[in-house]
Amino acid sequence: MSGIVFYVAVVWLAVLLGVVVIRLARAGSIGERILALDLLTLVLIGLLAVAAGEDQRSYALDAALALALLSFVATLAAARYYESRKPFS
């Protein structure tokens, strides 16, 4: 992608990260908090994808892959713990 689009995308995704962090801090319930944390990792994966597309940095996508796997397990464990006070039951 061209340079101006790259800088617009990075700045815009950084603003989105800040918005989601504020949402995470001011969530109304625990379910909304878990959801905001999931969305935060999703925006971070987008930021890593933009970084990988700029200069053929495939190692950024390695980090994005690990982050996607970890955030799935973390969301599932947090939701199940919130549901029954036990992570795996």
Next chain:
Amino acid sequence: MTGIIADTLALLGLAILTIGVYGVMRMPDVYTQLHAASKAGFLGIAALLAAAAVQGDGAIIARAVLIVALLSVTTPVAAHAVGRAAHRRGEPMRSSGAVDES
């Protein structure tokens, strides 16, 4: 030519992701927020990864396809787990006209 396609996909992904974040900010309860976060969030990420893959070499394309396939499986499961936990713990439905059919 591929540069124009990559730019378009990147801006499209940014727009969809912004819609998802805006939905999470504006929706009244966790059940309606799940719609914005899981569907718009996944589509935005898929468009951004496609923008990276259009101009990328084989390593980037393989990783992007792998991440999109993985997220398309894990995002609905995570959203369902969060929604079920919120419902079991009795979180209220604040959207107008909501009916709990369980």
